[in-house]
Amino acid sequence: MTRARANVCAVFAMLALSAGAHGAKMDSPADLAFDARMRELESELRCLVCQNQTLADSNADLADDLRREVRTLARSGKSDDEIKAYLVQRYGDFVLYRPPVRRSTLLLWGGPFALLAGGALLWSVVLRRRQRLPDPTVVAGDDALERARRALDG
Amino acid sequence: MKALRWAVPLLIFAVLIAFLWVGLGRDPREVPSPLIGKPAPSFALARLHDAEARLSSDELKGTVWLLNVWASWCVSCRVEHPLLMQLAESKVVPIYGLDYKDKPDAGRTWLAQNGNPYTASAVDLDGRVGIDYGVYGVPETFVVDKQGIVRYKQIGPITAEALKDKILPLVRELQR
Numbered sequence: 001m002t003r004a005r006a007n008v009c010a011v012f013a014m015l016a017l018s019a020g021a022h023g024a025k026m027d028s029p030a031d032l033a034f035d036a037r038m039r040e041l042e043s044e045l046r047c048l049v050c051q052n053q054t055l056a057d058s059n060a061d062l063a064d065d066l067r068r069e070v071r072t073l074a075r076s077g078k079s080d081d082e083i084k085a086y087l088v089q090r091y092g093d094f095v096l097y098r099p100p101v102r103r104s105t106l107l108l109w110g111g112p113f114a115l116l117a118g119g120a121l122l123w124s125v126v127l128r129r130r131q132r133l134p135d136p137t138v139v140a141g142d143d144a145l146e147r148a149r150r151a152l153d154g
Numbered sequence: 155m156k157a158l159r160w161a162v163p164l165l166i167f168a169v170l171i172a173f174l175w176v177g178l179g180r181d182p183r184e185v186p187s188p189l190i191g192k193p194a195p196s197f198a199l200a201r202l203h204d205a206e207a208r209l210s211s212d213e214l215k216g217t218v219w220l221l222n223v224w225a226s227w228c229v230s231c232r233v234e235h236p237l238l239m240q241l242a243e244s245k246v247v248p249i250y251g252l253d254y255k256d257k258p259d260a261g262r263t264w265l266a267q268n269g270n271p272y273t274a275s276a277v278d279l280d281g282r283v284g285i286d287y288g289v290y291g292v293p294e295t296f297v298v299d300k301q302g303i304v305r306y307k308q309i310g311p312i313t314a315e316a317l318k319d320k321i322l323p324l325v326r327e328l329q330r
Contacts, residue, residue, distance in 0.1 A: 048290035051182060061255070062290055065281050090288040092188040 038071055041080050045070070045087060046095050054097065187288055187307040194221070194298045195286035199276035202253050202261055209250065209276040211302070218328045220249045220321075221296040222272070223284065225256040226264035228292040234311035235268055241317065242271035247325045251275035254284050254292055297321060299328045 027035075039056055045066070047058035055063050055070070066087070073083050087095045099105050189195075198210035222238065224231045242249055251272035253261040258277050265275070278284055287296065297306040306324055308316055 048185065062281075065285065069282075069285055089188060090285060091290065092185055092288070094185045 034074070037080075038067075038074060041074075041083065042067060042070060044097050045084070046097055048091055048095065183291065184309050185290070187304070187309075189288055189296075189304045190307060192304060193302050194296065194304045195283070197276065197278075197283045197286070199252075199278060199283060202251070202258055202265075202275035202277050205258070205277075209274050214250070214298070215302050216300055218247055218300055218325055219273075219298050220247055220325075221252060221287070221298060222249055223252045223254050223287070223289050223292050223294045224275075225254045225292055226260040227256065228254075230311045231293045232268070234293055234313075235271070237312050237314060237317055238271040239269050246322065247329075248273040252278050252283060252287075254278050254289060255281045295321075297324055297328070 042056035043054045045055040047053045047055050047060055047063040047066075049060035049062050050058050053060075053063075055066055070083055070087075073086060074080075078086070084096060093099050093105075099108065101109050194211060196211045198208045198212075201207045201209045238249060241247070249272050251274070253275050255278065258279075261275065261277070265272075276283070281289075287294075291309055293311055295308040295312055296304050299305050305328060306320065308321065312321065
């Protein structure tokens with residue numbers, strides 16, 4: 001057996017084992033739904049230590065603590081919005097991957113649309129101006145074509 | 155019209171450069187604390203040197219104090235430690251420590267070896283109080299006024315400049 005094949009076999013064996021392990025744990029539908037809800041919530045929250053990772057993805061110690069905190073709050077019956085508010089109160093809007101629309105974030109939310117509108121305006125101006133230009137095929141008269149041909153041949 | 159052809163892209167370029175220039179000078183790790191101007195989260199934790207007694211934020215009302223979040227495992231805490239020792243010796247302002255996610259034994263040993271600048275330290279074993287204070291990078295230092303309002307937060311080690319230009323002037327102003 002080649003090495004690559006051996007690796008593939010090992011991967012499949014691991015997958016089979018992990019699937020078995022997963023199946024053995026009796027997760028009730030409510031647990032699964034709670035887990036799904038938590039994962040979704042945590043993927044909208046930023047880890048403050050490794051700033052370009054979500055709380056769900058980060059292995060940082062603080063992310064661990066915050067995940068535990070989020071889950072404890074959720075179990076005590078807090079809604080997603082209340083949990084977000086709890087974290088914003090402590091770490092600021094920066095923890096939210098989707099910042100709220102405020103005056104300070106207006107440029108962030110509106111900027112792309114303003115740029116799009118500007119681009120569309122520019123485009124329409126250029127198009128209109130091009131329509132007003134004389135047709136280039138008409139401009140190239142017979143002697144011009146002749147001269148071009150001579151230049152290419154020569 | 156001809157001038158506009160040059161002026162508009164040049165203006166856009168200049169604005170872009172200005173934005174990038176400012177952005178270069180900013181430290182993305184420094185997240186502005188939403189706690190500034192708000193009451194310091196209250197806590198009542200076991201004291202590091204007397205586990206029976208508690209250190210509570212309520213008993214500090216009426217004085218200007220510093221809360222320094224530290225830990226024996228924290229490498230950059232060693233950087234600011236000499237400054238904290240100097241500050242403690244000057245007796246300008248009491249420094250209270252929050253031993254963050256640390257084994258109390260390790261914390262006590264660390265202080266015995268390096269010197270103890272703290273009027274008292276509280277033990278935050280599971281980091282819950284740290285979360286209340288929005289701690290995400292030890293060391294962090296908070297300046298709290300007489301009314302218990304957070305007035306300043308230093309993220310990362312205190313530098314000599316930050317101490318001289320920001321923290322000490324602020325403390326003197328608040329003590330008046």
